[in-house]
Amino acid sequence: MVGAKVYFKCENFQKMGAFKMRGATNAILQLSESQLEKGVITHSSGNHGQAVALAAQQVGTKAYIVMPENAPTVKREAVEGYGGIISTSGNRAIDRENLTDKLIEQYGATFIHPSNNLQVILGQGTAAMELLEEQPQLDAIFTPVGGGGMIAGTCLAAYHFGSGCEVYGGEPFEADDAFRSLQSGKIEVNETANTIADGLRTFLGDVNFPIIQEHIKAIIRVEESEIIEAMRLVWERMKIIIEPSCAVPLAALIKEKESFKGKEVGIIITGGNVDLGKLPF
Amino acid sequence: MVGAKVYFKCENFQKMGAFKMRGATNAILQLSESQLEKGVITHSSGNHGQAVALAAQQVGTKAYIVMPENAPTVKREAVEGYGGIISTSGNRAIDRENLTDKLIEQYGATFIHPSNNLQVILGQGTAAMELLEEQPQLDAIFTPVGGGGMIAGTCLAAYHFGSGCEVYGGEPFEADDAFRSLQSGKIEVNETANTIADGLRTFLGDVNFPIIQEHIKAIIRVEESEIIEAMRLVWERMKIIIEPSCAVPLAALIKEKESFKGKEVGIIITGGNVDLGKLPF
Numbered sequence: 114m115v116g117a118k119v120y121f122k123c124e125n126f127q128k129m130g131a132f133k134m135r136g137a138t139n140a141i142l143q144l145s146e147s148q149l150e151k152g153v154i155t156h157s158s159g160n161h162g163q164a165v166a167l168a169a170q171q172v173g174t175k176a177y178i179v180m181p182e183n184a185p186t187v188k189r190e191a192v193e194g195y196g197g198i199i200s201t202s203g204n205r206a207i208d209r210e211n212l213t214d215k216l217i218e219q220y221g222a223t224f225i226h227p228s229n230n231l232q233v234i235l236g237q238g239t240a241a242m243e244l245l246e247e248q249p250q251l252d253a254i255f256t257p258v259g260g261g262g263m264i265a266g267t268c269l270a271a272y273h274f275g276s277g278c279e280v281y282g283g284e285p286f287e288a289d290d291a292f293r294s295l296q297s298g299k300i301e302v303n304e305t306a307n308t309i310a311d312g313l314r315t316f317l318g319d320v321n322f323p324i325i326q327e328h329i330k331a332i333i334r335v336e337e338s339e340i341i342e343a344m345r346l347v348w349e350r351m352k353i354i355i356e357p358s359c360a361v362p363l364a365a366l367i368k369e370k371e372s373f374k375g376k377e378v379g380i381i382i383t384g385g386n387v388d389l390g391k392l393p394f
Numbered sequence: 395m396v397g398a399k400v401y402f403k404c405e406n407f408q409k410m411g412a413f414k415m416r417g418a419t420n421a422i423l424q425l426s427e428s429q430l431e432k433g434v435i436t437h438s439s440g441n442h443g444q445a446v447a448l449a450a451q452q453v454g455t456k457a458y459i460v461m462p463e464n465a466p467t468v469k470r471e472a473v474e475g476y477g478g479i480i481s482t483s484g485n486r487a488i489d490r491e492n493l494t495d496k497l498i499e500q501y502g503a504t505f506i507h508p509s510n511n512l513q514v515i516l517g518q519g520t521a522a523m524e525l526l527e528e529q530p531q532l533d534a535i536f537t538p539v540g541g542g543g544m545i546a547g548t549c550l551a552a553y554h555f556g557s558g559c560e561v562y563g564g565e566p567f568e569a570d571d572a573f574r575s576l577q578s579g580k581i582e583v584n585e586t587a588n589t590i591a592d593g594l595r596t597f598l599g600d601v602n603f604p605i606i607q608e609h610i611k612a613i614i615r616v617e618e619s620e621i622i623e624a625m626r627l628v629w630e631r632m633k634i635i636i637e638p639s640c641a642v643p644l645a646a647l648i649k650e651k652e653s654f655k656g657k658e659v660g661i662i663i664t665g666g667n668v669d670l671g672k673l674p675f
Contacts, residue, residue, distance in 0.1 A: 352406040352636075355633075390675060
């Protein structure tokens with residue numbers, strides 16, 4: 114279909130259904146005894162909240178998860194199922210940040226940022242590292258670009274463990290902050306982010322951006338229709354359930370297939386947590 | 395969740411997306427040179443038609459597939475994509491049988507029945523055989539019961555390659571012909587078959603029924619809501635796409651879980667060809 118040999122790293126089969134488990138686990142494993150006694154904290158309405166809750170549970174420490182009032186019930190239940198202690202904030206970013214700060218002061222818990230934390234970045238990079246252990250000959254690895262943790266970790270893994278392996282990011286035109294950030298040389302944000310790839314609406318951070326700047330080969334932008342088409346392709350042909358976000362790198366490869374003829378390409382399927390009641394087809 | 399250790403044999407990842415590929419391939423591989431020259435034929439609006447078309451293509455023989463006028467376009471396109479030669483019949487069973495007979499006379503093609511053919515049955519049984527090669531300790535294997543090919547093949551595989559491994563069939567209450575056939579001792583049919591498990595609306599045949607009678611442990615019947623619940627569970631937790639039909643054996647295990655506490659159980663996930671536009675959730 115694209116003239117390339119394509120390998121998929123299926124993080125939809127990861128614990129709690131997404132690669133976020135890697136970063137959360139690695140970050141929590143770095144903490145000291147005294148830090149672990151006080152627990153960890155994050156704010157997230159998505160996969161990172163679940164990952165921190167589950168990783169904390171496995172290590173035997175407490176996880177405080179700040180979630181907005183409008184978080185879906187299914188996500189709240191998932192966090193609770195993993196033993197996370199939920200605090201409900203208002204729906205604005207400033208609301209959840211204020212509540213998080215308050216709880217950090219109250220409990221002394223360590224904040225685990227979803228993407229702008231070096232230990233989280235290194236954890237996410239283990240997906241590409243494992244892929245390269247199995248397929249060391251890869252010419253390129255594609256990942257989606259959201260908050261920058263996965264793409265930065267993948268850049269480091271390809272640099273240290275690959276053999277001339279290039280890293281490409283896939284990004285929706287509707288949330289192309291990283292593409293514009295690389296052009297301008299500073300972190301850009303999205304005014305709006307009307308994309309089905311809801312995991313990619315976030316911005317880069319000052320820890321991951323320099324890594325991305327140094328190592329990424331290019332970011333390829335795709336239309337919403339291309340994302341949905343790639344997602345349908347994976348569901349129908351590969352028979353696996355993936356989130357819209359991880360259809361983005363496949364859509365990017367399909368779009369630029371002429372550049373990858375005869376190559377061996379890895380794609381990180383980042384997760385499979387979708388609301389079956391809200392499918393685009 | 396059920397107190398048992400459960401192994402899934404994922405035939406949704408099989409070529410053309412269903413176990414039917416096994417039976418069709420095995421049946422075609424038994425044919426003589428002169429039979430192969432004249433090609434094979436079947437009537438099917440579903441997975442078996444695709445399987446015969448693809449297996450014939452791989453062996454290098456022609457496949458005539460009789461499909462009713464009301465067959466979904468996507469299924470016609472799939473058969474054509476595998477090189478099958480489609481003939482369109484009326485929508486009644488008698489229409490497609492008559493057209494099939496006519497084509498057999500015209501071309502001398504060999505008819506491959508979807509389930510009531512010993513070589514097809516033996517082919518379907520290789521799924522359970524492979525599962526037992528990997529997990530020889532299994533106490534039981536569950537499969538759905540449709541036309542009887544898969545369950546008969548599984549019975550033979552468990553008998554010859556298992557170690558006291560019992561075979562259970564899952565069947566919708568809405569299409570419980572096999573359950574009633576075992577009770578009455580003769581092949582019963584369904585007056586209606588209002589089940590979401592569209593692959594299970596067919597009846598047993600005189601080749602597979604005696605095998606099932608001799609070897610099956612029991613058939614467990616489930617409600618439509620239990621099928622949908624089991625299907626949702628697999629999609630949401632295992633992140634794989636399965637047809638409603640293969641949610642039936644899991645629903646059966648969940649329903650009778652008390653009987654399988656501490657056991658090791660295999661479930662044949664029979665296929666993953668679903669119309670994403672017609673999901674029950």
